[in-house]
Amino acid sequence: MPALDQLKVKTKSVLKSITKRSFGFNLAVAVGSILLLGLLFFLSLGIITKHGDTLTVPDVYKKNVQEATMLLEKAGFNVDVRDSIYIDSIPALAVWEQTPEKGATVKVGRTIYLTINKVVPPMVAMPDLEGFTFRSAEMMLHALRLNVGDTIYKPDFATNTVLQQLLNGKPLKAGKMIPEGSNITLVLSSGTGNTENPAPDLVGLSFLEAKETLSASNLSVGIVLVDPNVTDTANAYVVKQDPMHRNNLNELNMVRAGESIDLWLSATKPVKDAGVAPPPKDSTPE
Incomplete structure (x- = not known):
């Protein structure tokens, strides 16, 4: 008899034996088979998930990424470099952060995510x-x-x-x-100083010279008013300043370090006069 015909005969025989049994028996067999498979699955679940097999995460902070990867994989972990950052205080390609952190208790085969230091700073x-x-x-x-x-x-x-x-x-x-x-x-x-000094005489200096003089005296340039005919501000001349070097009574104006002096600039160098002469001494005979 051909093999195919023999298979058909056997299949009919099995089906015939099943149909001869009661529905309740067949249902019980089916339910029992499901329960047995479920029990086998739960019993093997611990083996599949390695339940109870744990490891302590080692410290790989500041280690080179290659060294850290070898250390973690040897200890039974997977490694994934997930991010990079630039920190100037640690070497390039050193581990800056790890997740889970050092000392954590995790399952065997857990992936440890690393953040490493960039080679070239952004x-x-x-x-x-x-x-x-x-x-x-x-x-x-x-x-x-x-x-x-x-x-x-x-x-x-x-x-x-x-x-x-x-x-x-x-x-x-x-x-x-x-x-x-x-x-x-x-x-x-640092704020203005407590000591007063005479305001420097800037009239007749170029703007560049005036700034250097002010800087040397710990003073700063205040408002700068530029004449329309000026084409080169740096080489323009100071024709007026506020506060002036001397007041109308020919007394020295005093300023403190940190204060500013306003300047007026012109393309023409001013002709400085001798200034206001000091008042004569009283020559009235006694």
């Missing part, structure tokens, strides 16, 4: 901090992942405000792209 635009208070400037720098370097104090009327921002000792313009983690030096105002 560039960021330098903000304009002039006029900010020190606290506001510090918060702005930290928000951009920049650091406050040295602080230099200079007399000026606006106490504890930023007068200038420097990088590597050179003035730094707002908007210039610089690496994250750069140390920014802030020149801060």
